[in-house]
Amino acid sequence: MSLVPLKDDLPSFLDQYLPTTAVRNAPQKPFVTLTYAQSLDSRISKGKGLRTTISHPETKTMTHYLRYQHDAIMIGCGTALADDPGLNCKWAPADNPLRTSSSPRPVIIDPQGKWDFEGSKMQQLFREGAGKPPVIVVRDLSSILRRHPDATYVSASANSAGQFDWLRLMLHLKSEFGFESIMIEGGALVINQLLSRPDVVDSLIVTVGAKYLGLEGVEVSPPSGEVNLCNVKWWRGTVDAVMGAELESPQLPWQ
Ligand SMILES: NC(=O)C1=CN([C@@H]2O[C@H](COP(=O)(O)OP(=O)(O)OC[C@H]3O[C@@H](n4cnc5c(N)ncnc54)[C@H](O)[C@@H]3O)[C@@H](O)[C@H]2O)C=CC1
Numbered sequence: 572m573s574l575v576p577l578k579d580d581l582p583s584f585l586d587q588y589l590p591t592t593a594v595r596n597a598p599q600k601p602f603v604t605l606t607y608a609q610s611l612d613s614r615i616s617k618g619k620g621l622r623t624t625i626s627h628p629e630t631k632t633m634t635h636y637l638r639y640q641h642d643a644i645m646i647g648c649g650t651a652l653a654d655d656p657g658l659n660c661k662w663a664p665a666d667n668p669l670r671t672s673s674s675p676r677p678v679i680i681d682p683q684g685k686w687d688f689e690g691s692k693m694q695q696l697f698r699e700g701a702g703k704p705p706v707i708v709v710r711d712l713s714s715i716l717r718r719h720p721d722a723t724y725v726s727a728s729a730n731s732a733g734q735f736d737w738l739r740l741m742l743h744l745k746s747e748f749g750f751e752s753i754m755i756e757g758g759a760l761v762i763n764q765l766l767s768r769p770d771v772v773d774s775l776i777v778t779v780g781a782k783y784l785g786l787e788g789v790e791v792s793p794p795s796g797e798v799n800l801c802n803v804k805w806w807r808g809t810v811d812a813v814m815g816a817e818l819e820s821p822q823l824p825w826q
């Protein structure tokens with residue numbers, strides 16, 4: 572499906588939140604953009620495992636514009652399993668036609684290797700030359716018995732709860748694959764952890780769709796309580812609003 576044209580005022584609105592133009596606070600790690608679309612009641616899908624359209628076509632185009640600006644695009648395996656996403660980029664500047672290289676490299680956080688590249692939309696796009704093959708981040712390479720030859724598997728160390736450390740993971744992805752920028756699209760478990768990680772997330776770009784998804788919807792909300800934002804700006808579209816912001820570092824008691 573083709574995209575509607577990018578709204579003229581979006582590039583200047585997004586400029587200060589993009590890896591290419593934002594002020595970089597920590598050049599040793601990749602620039603990380605956390606971005607997703609939520610309903611008015613802070614849901615990102617209408618139910619667990621249900622792919623749900625929230626963005627208006629013009630903010631969907633914005634998402635592809637964002638994908639164009641990043642080296643990699645990361646999701647959790649919950650999203651890969653629920654949505655079977657393509658994760659490629661369908662937007663390119665008028666003077667620079669779309670190529671495989673316009674798309675970010677998908678990175679799937681899949682500690683136990685539950686998601687299969689074989690038969691996926693990502694594989695179909697890769698075969699068509701319209702997307703790149705994924706990097707799959709697992710906990711223990713030797714436990715992944717069926718490894719797809721076109722996917723790249725990397726292992727990351729996890730804590731006793733099986734959780735990867737986000738900062739270490741980002742540094743690892745930069746050193747192994749040269750990713751200078753990573754766009755994280757979700758899902759809820761990933762977003763909720765990262766909303767409290769100003770040391771990892773450089774920019775937050777949230778689309779707010781004009782709809783409610785109800786109590787059964789998948790909620791985004793930081794588990795650790797209040798999170799404050801800074802450098803906040805809003806863009807208003809035909810139906811959606813988009814917020815650009817940065818996560819504020821919490822004030823330490825001795826500061
Ligand atoms: N509206 C939007 O912008 C988006 C909506 N979604 C929706 O979100 C839902 C999926 O969300 P979730 O089920 O929460 O899945 P998720 O995509 O956050 O994946 C969760 C899985 O990722 C792995 N994981 C996450 N953090 C980890 C860590 N620190 N260390 C090790 N492994 C880790 C675990 O295996 C965990 O079960 C779907 O319904 C999808 O449609 C997903 C992306 C964007």
Ligand SMILES: Nc1nc(O)c(N)c(N[C@@H]2O[C@H](COP(=O)(O)O)[C@@H](O)[C@H]2O)n1
Binds near residue numbers: 607756
């Ligand atoms: N920006 C945005 N708006 C929505 O309404 C959405 N449901 C999502 N979902 C994210 O986009 C992925 C789908 O990507 P493809 O179109 O298949 O390339 C999906 O997996 C979510 O990460 N995003």
